[in-house]
Amino acid sequence: MTHNRRKKTMKGTRNSIDDQRLSGETHGCGSHTDPCEKVRCELEEVREEIAHLRRTLHRIQQIARLGYWKASLKENELFWSDVIYDIFGVAPETFTPSIRAFKAMVHPEDLESVEAGMWRAQETGSHDVEHRIVRPDGEVRWVHELADYAPEGDEQILIGTVRDITEQKRLELRLRQLSRTDELTALFNRRYFMQRLVQELARYRRYDRPTSVVLFDFDYFKRINDTHGHPAGDQVLMSVGKLLREKLRTNDIPARLGGEEFALLLPETALEEAVGVAEKVRQLVLEQTFTSEEGHSFSTSITCGVSSFHGPEETVEAILHRADQNLYQGKRAGRNRVVADERNG
The missing domain is CATH 3.30.450.20 (PAS domain)
Incomplete structure (x- = not known):
């Protein structure tokens, strides 16, 4: 009887294992021998891998925007x-x-x-x-x-x-601004001023629209640096930069050419109006008061030369030369003044 019970027990065990295989109740896909169950487990693994790849792709897209x-x-x-x-x-x-x-x-x-x-x-x-x-x-x-x-x-x-x-x-805009802007005064630099001057000359030749140029520099600027120090000189340059940015029209081009030399490109501006702009800037600079690091107050002045495009043979070199000559004529005449082309020129 013991032998028969052992047979029944072994037979019952085999039947239980078979039932588990058919019902899919065994633990772990790797232990299955049933083909359908193996495929089911493999499909589940593929689904998990696809879901993981989707999450990874989404994360990559978020990082890269x-x-x-x-x-x-x-x-x-x-x-x-x-x-x-x-x-x-x-x-x-x-x-x-x-x-x-x-x-x-x-x-x-x-x-x-x-x-x-x-x-x-x-x-x-x-x-x-x-x-x-x-x-x-x-x-x-x-x-x-x-x-x-x-x-x-x-x-x-x-x-x-x-x-x-x-x-x-x-970033591109910032780099573009840096490439055309004077670092100290935040005005346009010489390179950009010359580019725009060439463009305005082309526009003048095509449409005959009035355009003027003002060149100016500070009177006795070296004396400011020698007396009050270079920080005081920088304060003057930064102050005039701020003044020009605030007081000029948005389509005007104020530039620092170098040192204490400045220029204004004034589109759609005839000579007489340009003289008025130069005189306004001269007066505003004269009214400003500066303070050195030692607490000493001082003021300064500028001399301006003004010229306008005129004639079909006009060139960039010619207008800059005339404005420069007018500026130095003002220097020789006593400084702190505006000198322009002859009105009939």
Whole structure:
């Protein structure tokens, strides 16, 4: 009887194992011999790996501020990845992407170039444009779109990416400002002044619009440095820089040419009006009072030379030469004055 019970027990054990195999109750995919269960476990592992890759891809897109999109030009349909919603400052729950909705967020000044790029893509096969967007909160950001034109039957499909390049644009703007700005006075530097002077001469030759130039420097500036120290001299230069930025028109070009030498490029300004501007600047400088590090008060003055474009043979060299000659004529006549071209010149 003991032998028969042992047989029954062993048989019961085998039946229990078989039942577990059929019901899928064994622990760990690696221990299964059932093909269906093995496939199920492998599919689950693949799903987990895909989910992990998606999370990784999403994280990479967030770090790079890069999203991907697909647009149907024919159907006005647009798909956005999650990061693009963040770039545009909208929520997936409340915003439905479409080409019309996208265009409504493009900065009005950039919309024409964006639309031109989309239509050009149908000819060249690629879409590459940088533009601004205006988010619902009013913030303006820069984006860079890259896409391929991939027609599917009669569908007009663009597939591409969009990257937030706002910080890059801010850096570019800062570098551009540094390349054309005098560090001490925050005015334009000589290089930029000369570039703009050439441009204004070309405009004058084409449209015959009046343009004038004022050159000025400080009277006895070396005496300020020798008496009150170089920090006092820098204070004077910075002060006149601030004055010019505040008092001139936005389209005027005030520049520091070097040392204590300054220039004003005055578009749309005839000689008589330019003399008035120079006289105003001269008077404002004269009225200022400065204080040295030792507490001594002092003032200073400037002498200005003014000249205007005139005649079809006008050159940059000629107008600068005339303004310079007028300035030194003022120096010889006693300083602290404005000297201009002869009115009939």
